[in-house]
Amino acid sequence: MSNTQSNRFFFNVDWITVLIYMALCTIGFVNIYASIYNPEKSDLFNFGSNYGKQLIYIILGLILGLSILLLDAKFFSVFSPIVYGLTLLLLLAVLVIGRKVAGNQAWIAIGSFRLQPSELAKFGTALLLSRYVATFNPKFKDFKSIMFAGLIVGLPLLFIMLQPDTGSALVFLSFMFPLYREGLSGYFLVIFLGLIVLFIAHFLLPLYITIPAIILVGCFFIYQNKRKQKMMFSITIATILAICYLFMVKLIYNKVLEPHQRTRIEIMLGLKTDPKGAGYNVNQSMIAIGSGQALGRGFLLGTQTKYGYVPAQSTDFIFSTIGEEWGFAGCTVVIGLYVFLLLRVINLAERQRSTFSRVYGYCVASIIFFHVFINIGMTIGIIPVIGIPLPFISYGGSSLWSFTVLLFIFLKLDSNRMGFI
């Protein structure tokens, strides 16, 4: 690689995104340090401790990211089917030889290194989906293309569900956004949101309220569209389907979900108050965040954090440390950084010449968005406890590197946006 090439290459990388990335990693390190800080052993560079390890992960992640930037942009498009196939194989393997961690068979242990294939599956799927859209340019108006895209997303989702790892599986719903951007009807998005709203309503309200409510809404739309017979027909069908869905949810909920999942959902919806039971994590996390008030208790001064009241605080509940020690100000900054990153990635995606890069960009933004929403939503009690990490911030090499790879592949594609892939 010649000097000029290299200069051009670095010039083209969106350094603003890299800066946000590094900011989030730093915030992660600081708060992991705080959440496992022990006044007796406060050696900042203790590599045996978890924050020491995280520091290594961050450095390695940065190296990983930079080396991705040095790869040929064509590589990702070309090898996407192979990456995808490989992740499917790994997902299958994990079902057979995986280690059980917290009830889920999510990990493959290779020596001391533990691999979480569901993390890899996210960008494997993202790559293949982008490749598919770029190659066939489907507008998702026909059943066949929707089915095909559904298959690409659905296969890994199915395997992950089997582990079972509901959290990671849920993240696969984020592929709805790139598909929507590429032509999938807005109705799917509306239906998708509607299903979620109905799902929550099912828990909060009894059937004798939800069903009449659905019928009332249906009647309202029929009245609105009384001139259009076709619409009236579809609305009637939709109403009936919504009611069926409610019953189905009830059935699945009672027959399929495991008791601990059920309690989690019920506690999140405020149906059960059991501070020492399954709701304990959320309760303590909310106390931590709420007690931060406007400006937080200060670095290393959060009592909830310092005295270990929030379980899994350095991983899934890292946001509670931020909330407690940095307050509303800190929370807003972190969420602001994410919003900035998401909007930035979407904007970058839209400036791509290649469809592959654009679709992939949407995939990256959507995956990060889902993680952020579910994770923070969980720590402040508006989403059930679903164990997925907060991107770039949560403790753990596997999660940090997979997000790094995800993001830096896009940055590489973007730096090469003038070329054709």
Place this chain on the structure above:
Amino acid sequence: MDNLFNRKYTVQGLFLIVCLILVGKLFYMQIVSDKYFLLSNSNVLRKIYTFPARGVIFDRKGRVLVQNEPVYDLMVIPNQVKEFDTLDLCNTIGIDTAGFRKRFHKAVVQSRYQPSTFEKQLSVQTYAALQEKLSNFPGFLVQGRTVRHYPDSVAGQFFGYVKEVSPKDIEDSEGYYRPGDYIGKSGVEKQYNDILRGERGVKNMLYDARNVPQGSYQEGKFDTLARSGEKVVSSLDMEIQKLGEQLMQNKVGSIVAIEPATGEVLAFVSSPGYDPNRMVGRQQGNNYMDIFGQANRPFLVRPISGYYSPGSSFKPLDALIGLQEGVITPDMTFNCPGGYWAGNHFVRCEHVDGTISLRRGLARSCNTYACYVFQKLMTQTRFKNQKLAYDEWESKVRKFGIGQKLDIDMPYERKGILFTSDEYTKRFGKYWRYTTVISLAIGQGEMSATPLQMANIMAIIANKGYYIKPHLIKSIGDKKIIKKDYVQKNYVDIDAAHFEPVIDGMQDAVNSPWGTANASRIPNVLMCGKTGTVQNPHGKNHSVFIGFAPRDNPKIAIAVVVENAGYGGAYAAPIASYLTEKYLTGNISGGRMAQVEWMKKQSVLPEVPKPKIKLAPKTTDSVAKEAAPTAADPKKNTAANHLKSGETTK
């Protein structure tokens, strides 16, 4: 693709909206609501209280009257309780499993994370047994504190008792008290509560999620140490207090003894009493109800709230006021034909003494003499009418403390009864005169005094004209602080010279063969006194004696009231003489010891039939002999009764 390009805004908009929802919820949790802030503090912050020991109370000679004894409260932190052998715990502290559940539930309701009392005041023995096994009972801990202990079991009503604060106490204290604190509920414990209670100590401790203490909050900036209550020296003399209580066994009444020079109360007996140790510990509530239900109201503090007509013991005041006003001289004589005609009714004497002077009049308790003096006082020409004369008389009597609170340092003192002229006008109409109220001359009628007031009158006479407010606490704290009030002399505006003849009369009352209390003469001690027999509308007359000793440089002034015990010479005077002798000489001389023992055994409770009292003189020869002159007294009582009834009918 242009038409699809706009979908970018839908996606970005959706991201933004969802993130705003997150921020909105955060805004509510962190800015609007302080619920989480408080919850977080209650998570980590535990206030560990240490209870102070109350101040120790000594008697005037430095002997411990009230001390503290360690007890142990079993506490529980519900969320730390794990499975354990419930039955073992129940057996160790002596409760049943139902009681266990009840207590545990109560603790859970109070707080899951903070220690609450599970069982109060375990004895040292129970604590020792429990301590060995405590590690088997996770979540349970023991907190030490102290309760009162009375080594000699004396002066229950004097000390009062201490109790855990009630919700009302907590409310009234405006945040000072917390559940579990102790407060003095009566007597000295109540009066001096602020001095005796000390200060509770508090440690602000931080606890982690596993409830392991993580050190103190802000380096103990807000921590305080418990400070014991101040030492207090009471004016009581433990020995005569004890003797007084023994002498008053099975009798209803009071003894108050005062050191005239200082106003210090030497003995303060209210009978029936109770063992103060019963008002301590886990049985306090039950014992309280038990004592409360007993006959003759043991909780009534008779020395300061019992009302008695002073009766003949008022006569020294007649003489003193008469001398001061100049209406009589010590040598002036009156004729006692066995009674006095007041208008159309007759005040009878129990003797026919003929010519009688002040000294003999007092010694013989002559009603006629007293009435003449009263008549002279009321008919002085310097007053426009008798009402004004009465006003002057009343104000003089009031100076002696009758009808006035003496502000003793004890709650629930009552002031007694002394009518103003207006009150008489209200009762008898405009035209009453001295003959209408002649019974005041002999301490009857609309006049009541507490035993404390009677003893104080003796202190005034002993001091020849002044008193220092009687008080129960001599000094406070290590610096021996004495209240200013308790060194100030209160003069009664009678010249010192006028006391001599009156004291002569009182000396004769005890020491001359014709005195009404000569059976109670103390060998080698010149006691001056006056018997009284107080009519009791509800039953037998009360026996009263007031006096002081020795005659020169008096050390003790005393009032004894024994209810339903008949004439003053029979019970009150001997009891007073024993206490006085004991106090002045340190013991009781030879033959009198047997009388003391006899007196201790006597029961004159209202239910007891009369014959028992009549047996009194027969027990020892000396008493029998000496008791003879006083035999006249009972008839005098009936005279007083007649007089009273005669008055009310007319």
